[in-house]
Each structure stands twice: as structure tokens, then as C-alpha cells.
Amino acid sequence: MAKKKQFPLRLDPKLYEALEHWANDEFRSVNSHIEFLLREAVKKAGRTRKEEGN
Template identity: 75%
Template sequence: MSRKKQYPLRLDPIVYEALERWAADEFRSVNAHIEFLLRDALRRAGRLKPDDARRREQS
């Protein structure tokens, strides 16, 4: 089983509230939505291969 890296993240309360609403709209936790957004941004920037993203999501 793969472990996830824990990382403290400080966010502006307004940004967090917006993320919280967006995550709820997508039926995700805030943490899962942040990871989803980061993974998507990395893939679009060519920093994460689509296969790496899929393999990681399945573990």
C-alpha cells in the first residue's frame, strides 16, 4: 500500500472557503479536491505523465 506524503498547508481563509464550496460541488473533500487540482495542473504543464497520474490514483 502506498503512503501519501503529509504536508502542512497554510491558506488564506477566503481561498479555503472557495475551495470548500468547490469541493462540495464536486462531492470531494477539500484535501481530495486540492490533490485533484494539483494533479491536473501538473499534467497540463507536462510535469506529470498521464500514466503516472492514473497509477497513483489507483493505489
């Protein structure tokens, strides 16, 4: 598995709280839920690379 890129992310506390509740509802960590949401947004926007197949 490729190493994941790490970077700081600053969020409004109310947004973080909403994401935290949503992540808990989906049995995910906040970090994995943000990654899931971003991955879905990239797919929906048609921004995935053709060779990735995701």
C-alpha cells in the same frame, strides 16, 4: 497503494472557503479536491513522469 506524503498547508481563509464550496459541489473533501486540482495542473504543465502513466 503508496503512503501519501503529509505536510501542513497554510491558506488564506477566503481561498479555503472558495475551495470548500467548490469541493462540496464536486462531492469531494477539500483535501481530495486540492489533490485533484494539483494533479490536473501537473498534467497540464507536462510535469508528470513518463513511467507513471497518469
